[in-house]
Amino acid sequence: xxxxxxxxxxxxxxxxxxxxxxxxxxxxxxxxxxxxxxxxxxxxxxxxxxxxxxxxxxxxxxxxxxxxxxxxxxxxxxxxxxxxxxxxxxxxxxxxxxxxxxxxxxxxxxxxxxxxxxxxxxxxxxxxxxxxxxxxxxxxxxxxxxxxxxxxxxxxxxxxxxxxxxxxxxxxxxxxxxxxxxxxxxxxxxxxxxxxxxxxxxxxxxxxxxxxxxxxxxxxxxxxxxxxxxxxxxxxxxxxxxxxxxxxxxxxxxxxxxxxxxxxxxxxxxxxxxxxxxxxxxxxxxxxxxxxxxxxxxxxxxxxxxxxxxxxxxxxxxxxxxxxxxxxxxxxxxxxxxxxxxxxxxxxxxxxxxxxxxxxxxxxxxxxxxx
Numbered sequence: 470x471x472x473x474x475x476x477x478x479x480x481x482x483x484x485x486x487x488x489x490x491x492x493x494x495x496x497x498x499x500x501x502x503x504x505x506x507x508x509x510x511x512x513x514x515x516x517x518x519x520x521x522x523x524x525x526x527x528x529x530x531x532x533x534x535x536x537x538x539x540x541x542x543x544x545x546x547x548x549x550x551x552x553x554x555x556x557x558x559x560x561x562x563x564x565x566x567x568x569x570x571x572x573x574x575x576x577x578x579x580x581x582x583x584x585x586x587x588x589x590x591x592x593x594x595x596x597x598x599x600x601x602x603x604x605x606x607x608x609x610x611x612x613x614x615x616x617x618x619x620x621x622x623x624x625x626x627x628x629x630x631x632x633x634x635x636x637x638x639x640x641x642x643x644x645x646x647x648x649x650x651x652x653x654x655x656x657x658x659x660x661x662x663x664x665x666x667x668x669x670x671x672x673x674x675x676x677x678x679x680x681x682x683x684x685x686x687x688x689x690x691x692x693x694x695x696x697x698x699x700x701x702x703x704x705x706x707x708x709x710x711x712x713x714x715x716x717x718x719x720x721x722x723x724x725x726x727x728x729x730x731x732x733x734x735x736x737x738x739x740x741x742x743x744x745x746x747x748x749x750x751x752x753x754x755x756x757x758x759x760x761x762x763x764x765x766x767x768x769x770x771x772x773x774x775x776x777x778x779x780x781x782x783x784x785x786x787x788x789x790x791x792x793x794x795x796x797x798x799x800x801x802x803x804x805x806x807x808x809x810x811x812x813x814x815x816x817x818x819x820x821x822x823x824x825x826x827x828x829x830x831x832x833x834x835x836x837x838x839x840x
Contacts, residue, residue, distance in 0.1 A: 470494065472530055473504070476522040479515055481555045485523075488551050492541070500534030502527055509551065511542045556701060556733050566673040566703065567633070571821040572605075572682045574707040575738065575814065576700060578689040578730070580722030582613070585743040586712045588784055590688035591619045592804075595793045596811035598641050602683040602820065605636065607672055608646030609700070610690040611665045612658055617648035621791015625649055633677040640796065643679060645672050666699035673703050683820040693729040701733035708736045708818065710775065714744045715762035727770050738775075738817055740767040741810060745777035748802070773817065776810035779803050 473491055474484045485491055485506065493505035504523055508516060524536045543551065568574065577593070579586040587610065594606045608616035617623070624637040626649045636643040647668065648654055660668070678685065687707070690696050700707055709730045713723040727737050742763025748754045757780065767774040781803035787794045795804045 472526045473523065475526050476519060479518065481551075483555060483558050485519065487558070488554055489547065490519075490543075490551070493539075500532050501537065502533055502535070503537045503539060505539045505541065507541050507543045507547060509543055509548055516540060553732060564674075567676055568673060568678050568685055568704065569680045569682060570706060572678070572685050572706070573818050573821060574685045574687065574704050575818070576609075576687040576689050576707050576709045576735070577712060578697065578709055578726045579691050579712045580693075580724070580726050581719065582691040584691075584712050584714050584719055584723075585778075585784070586691065587615045587619060587688050588788055589712050589741055589743055589778065589807075590686050591616065591788075592784075592793045592795045592807040593811055593814070594642055594684075594686040595640065595795050596808045597684050597686070597815070599795065599808070600811060600815065602815075603679060603681050604641075605643040605678055605682050605685040606639075606645070607685060607687045608644070608648065609669050609672070609687050609696050611647050611660065611668050611696065613690060614646045614648035614654075616644060616646045616688060618654060618791060619788045619793065620644060622649070629677065632675065634671075634675055636676055636678065643682070645676050662695040666695045669696055669699050670703055693725055697726075697729060698733060701730070701735045708738045710738050710741060710814070711766070711770075712741050712743055713762050713766055714758045715742060715746075715756065716759040717762060719758075720762040720766045723766055724769065727766075727772075737770060737772050738814070739773040740770070741775050742766075742777045744780050747780040773813070775813045775817075776806055778806045778810070 470486055470491070474486045476485045477483065478485055478488060478490065481488060490507050491504065492507050495503045504527065506519065506523065520538045520540065523538050527533055527536045577586055577590040590606065594604050598604045606616060608614050620639045622637060622639050622644070626637060626645065627635050629635060634645070636645045637649055647658060651658065687700065711723050711727050713719045730737050740763050744758050746754045746756045763774050763777060779802055781794065781801055783794050783798045783801060784803060787797045794801060795807050798804055
């Protein structure tokens with residue numbers, strides 16, 4: 470078994486023992502060895518290479534006279550267990566990025582489009598900044614970028630002599646988006662899945678994010694595709710916030726995002742219910758998209774409900790004008806709700822610098838200091 474740990478699955482980048490692919494080993498008195506290896510699919514393109522590596526590694530052992538490899542195909546449960554191990558190991562052995570390991574990375578995801586995920590990302594980022602934190606905002610919705618419009622910038626990203634990308638500074642927030650690279654926001658990016666994950670990788674590794682960032686907010690595309698899976702591999706410190714609307718359909722779809730995160734060992738920090746209700750000028754509240762979806766989703770997942778964001782026409786108009794509601798109309802109930810969510814996020818995930826021994830000691834000394 471020790472020798473077999475030297476046989477790697479080239480696609481998954483881990484050894485066949487840890488991946489659970491070695492299902493049996495038998496040794497005969499004459500020194501012949503039979504190794505049972507389970508492959509993910511019957512027509513695995515790496516089959517010959519894995520068999521050759523098994524024979525070579527085991528044949529080198531003292532007393533072994535011959536090696537026979539018996540291959541079989543995994544069932545669905547075994548494949549699921551293998552992928553779980555592979556995803557966990559990918560996170561544990563992730564290459565470093567240009568994001569400081571102490572920066573809290575908060576990915577904002579949703580099961581489908583149209584739930585206001587980008588508006589939540591922008592207003593959450595500005596709320597964190599208004600609370601005194603250094604914040605970055607990464608638009609990982611490579612195809613459907615909307616962050617430049619929502620923050621009101623046509624600035625273009627530049628690169629230094631060392632080819633590191635310099636993020637745009639918008640209202641004290643570092644912003645990176647493919648919308649700041651293309652000629653105009655009307656330009657369609659016709660990229661396949663691999664290009665999407667490579668773009669995210671470049672944004673994490675080739676952007677000169679400030680070393681003192683407290684939070685990096687990542688606006689994910691809807692769904693559970695290439696970008697989400699790449700994030701769990703590229704940014705092991707990332708945690709997920711799930712955005713849903715009150716209606717049952719959105720809640721059920723959002724649950725898939727949380728399932729994807731947990732299967733990718735991406736911690737789920739909490740739920741934000743957006744479009745929670747509209748209160749007219751007479752004080753009557755109308756639940757246009759139903760009620761309680763965020764509460765039900767949080768309860769089903771066993772995680773906190775970080776907040777409920779009411780419907781407000783200013784979110785749309787201010788977003789179109791490039792001015793987040795928390796800055797343009799800070800007195801509204803919606804802006805207050807965003808600020809409350811930011812405060813709960815900080816409570817759940819304090820800046821890492823404050824969680825060090827010296828940081829905690831500083832807080833204690835501040836608490837006991839005389840007024």
